[in-house]
Amino acid sequence: MPRHREMALLPLLILLCLFSSLAAKGGRFARLGINYGTLGDDLPSAARSVALLRSIGAGAVKIYDANPAILRALAGTRLRVSIMVPNEIIPSLGTNASLADAWVAAYLTPFYPAVRVRYLLVGNEILSYTSLANSTWPFLVPAMVNIHRSLIARSIRDVKVSTTFAMDALGISFPPSAGAFRSDIAEPVIRPLLRFLHKTRSYYFVDAYPYLAWASNPSSIRLDYALFTANSSFNYFDPGSKLTYTNLLDQMLDAVAAAMGRLGFGDVRMAVAETGWPNAGDLDQIGANVHNAATYNRNLVQRMAARPAAGTPARPGALMPVFIFSLYNENQKPGPGTERHWGLLYPHGKMAYDVDLSGRRPLASYPSLPPPENNEPYKGRIWCVFGGGRRAASNATAVGAALAYACGQGNGTCDGIRPGGPCHKPNTIVSHASYAFNSYWQLFRRAGATCFFDGLALQTKTDPSYGSCKYRSLAN
Numbered sequence: 244m245p246r247h248r249e250m251a252l253l254p255l256l257i258l259l260c261l262f263s264s265l266a267a268k269g270g271r272f273a274r275l276g277i278n279y280g281t282l283g284d285d286l287p288s289a290a291r292s293v294a295l296l297r298s299i300g301a302g303a304v305k306i307y308d309a310n311p312a313i314l315r316a317l318a319g320t321r322l323r324v325s326i327m328v329p330n331e332i333i334p335s336l337g338t339n340a341s342l343a344d345a346w347v348a349a350y351l352t353p354f355y356p357a358v359r360v361r362y363l364l365v366g367n368e369i370l371s372y373t374s375l376a377n378s379t380w381p382f383l384v385p386a387m388v389n390i391h392r393s394l395i396a397r398s399i400r401d402v403k404v405s406t407t408f409a410m411d412a413l414g415i416s417f418p419p420s421a422g423a424f425r426s427d428i429a430e431p432v433i434r435p436l437l438r439f440l441h442k443t444r445s446y447y448f449v450d451a452y453p454y455l456a457w458a459s460n461p462s463s464i465r466l467d468y469a470l471f472t473a474n475s476s477f478n479y480f481d482p483g484s485k486l487t488y489t490n491l492l493d494q495m496l497d498a499v500a501a502a503m504g505r506l507g508f509g510d511v512r513m514a515v516a517e518t519g520w521p522n523a524g525d526l527d528q529i530g531a532n533v534h535n536a537a538t539y540n541r542n543l544v545q546r547m548a549a550r551p552a553a554g555t556p557a558r559p560g561a562l563m564p565v566f567i568f569s570l571y572n573e574n575q576k577p578g579p580g581t582e583r584h585w586g587l588l589y590p591h592g593k594m595a596y597d598v599d600l601s602g603r604r605p606l607a608s609y610p611s612l613p614p615p616e617n618n619e620p621y622k623g624r625i626w627c628v629f630g631g632g633r634r635a636a637s638n639a640t641a642v643g644a645a646l647a648y649a650c651g652q653g654n655g656t657c658d659g660i661r662p663g664g665p666c667h668k669p670n671t672i673v674s675h676a677s678y679a680f681n682s683y684w685q686l687f688r689r690a691g692a693t694c695f696f697d698g699l700a701l702q703t704k705t706d707p708s709y710g711s712c713k714y715r716s717l718a719n
């Protein structure tokens with residue numbers, strides 16, 4: 244290239260550099276946080292995980308217990324950290340202040356301030372379990388108060404105390420302006436909680452999943468409305484507030500805001516403890532794919548990292564800490580296939596799709612995505628068979644236990660593989676397990692049974708029937 248042309252470019256380059264450094268200093272973005280769950284037997288070490296968190300631009304991380312190895316790996320980094328206090332110890336921390344203080348002494352002070360802990364979240368979605376109504380709910384706010392007092396006594400003033408609730412804390416969530424807490428918890432739990440959050444200037448942490456709302460009702464909610472990509476002709480106008488909504492997440496968050504306002508605490512700030520979109524799922528699950536997951540999370544970052552903050556229609560400009568769920572696909576989570584596929588990263592550390600949590604990357608700069616393959620419900624038949632995973636192959640004990648479980652649920656589940664039955668041969672544990680898993684799942688799937696069996700089972704579109712051995716299957 245001729246020299247004079249390089250020279251001509253120089254002033255422009257200097258200007259560009261100046262501009263981008265000003266933009267960075269001006270704080271036009273706030274990095275998003277991420278949930279770092281560890282329910283997988285194939286996940287990278289804590290140190291490698293922290294390196295990965297930084298490489299994807301995370302500004303904060305939330306962990307589900309005070310895991311010392313993870314906290315040690317976070318020491319000295321700039322990452323802001325949220326630590327969850329397990330549900331099981333809420334009653335004891337709520338009834339005995341010295342136990343709350345002992346928890347702080349054991350799990351916080353050894354790491355603080357080298358680890359930039361910013362939130363202690365007491366309990367995970369406890370209001371979603373009515374089995375905890377008597378044993379745990381009454382002790383939630385007392386446990387938070389006891390932990391807060393312990394922090395103050397130790398002159399720790401930059402760690403806030405809160406808890407996390409799912410959207411089911413609301414009895415009414417639509418239209419958003421009608422948002423109201425469930426009547427069984429509004430007075431006994433929520434009002435004292437909001438009083439505490441208000442007094443300590445802490446946040447209400449909500450787990451808000453447009454995916455779950457859409458997937459349970461895909462015929463009445465538009466997918467693009469859940470993915471932040473609906474055009475303006477599909478905006479929702481809330482007649483109660485006269486506010487206009489462009490996406491489902493805003494609607495959900497404003498329903499929570501309205502519910503807080505209804506109890507007189509409309510000024511309590513909100514944080515999103517979990518949100519995200521699964522990158523895969525079972526054959527009978529809808530919309531869980533890389534295309535949608537990338538679209539949701541990229542748009543989420545773009546909205547939530549922008550400064551000044553967009554907020555929501557009811558709370559324009561509100562700053563909201565946001566934690567995406569989650570860092571990894573976690574292969575040991577029970578339940579439907581989506582549960583094991585919320586990760587931005589696969590367990591070996593490769594990204595499921597590009598996403599930059601710093602908010603600096605423009606949407607248009609991402610490479611294009613594979614087309615979504617399951618945005619419509621799958622109508623064909625599905626069977627559930629032995630999957631022969633890595634663990635399964637070497638562990639006949641585990642397969643035997645799963646087989647016994649499936650057959651133990653009654654209703655003739657395993658009649659076909661009894662001696663003399665049409666599926667008895669081949670008389671191998673793997674063949675019998677396949678039959679039993681399928682038989683069990685077909686019978687109980689409507690009641691919520693999943694095709695998992697600790698990772699031993701797998702869904703298939705291929706009919707495993709052979710000879711006179713017939714595998715049953717319900718059409719979806």
Ligand SMILES: *[C@@H]1O[C@H](CO)[C@@H](O)[C@H](O)[C@H]1NC(C)=O
Pocket residue numbers: 339340341342
């Ligand atoms: C609270 O816990 C401490 C430490 O275990 C114990 O010594 C004390 O007796 C407990 N107090 C009550 C009221 O149970």
Ligand SMILES: *[C@@H]1O[C@H](CO)[C@@H](O)[C@H](O)[C@H]1NC(C)=O
Pocket residue numbers: 373374375376377
């Ligand atoms: C909680 O206590 C109430 C009143 O004693 C009782 O009716 C209810 O069954 C209990 N609930 C649970 C989940 O134990």
Ligand SMILES: *[C@@H]1O[C@H](CO)[C@@H](O)[C@H](O)[C@H]1NC(C)=O
Pocket residue numbers: 474475476
């Ligand atoms: C919005 O999308 C609908 C259906 O895809 C289309 O008919 C309409 O022209 C679009 N409107 C705008 C304002 O882009």
Ligand SMILES: *[C@@H]1O[C@H](CO)[C@@H](O)[C@H](O)[C@H]1NC(C)=O
Pocket residue numbers: 637638640641644
């Ligand atoms: C086999 O599975 C059983 C039950 O799930 C488990 O306790 C055991 O540790 C496993 N053994 C091996 C070698 O993986």
Ligand SMILES: *[C@@H]1O[C@H](CO)[C@@H](O)[C@H](O)[C@H]1NC(C)=O
Pocket residue numbers: 653654686687
């Ligand atoms: C299993 O058998 C029980 C008892 O006969 C019956 O009440 C139940 O409905 C059956 N369940 C299914 C899923 O068929």
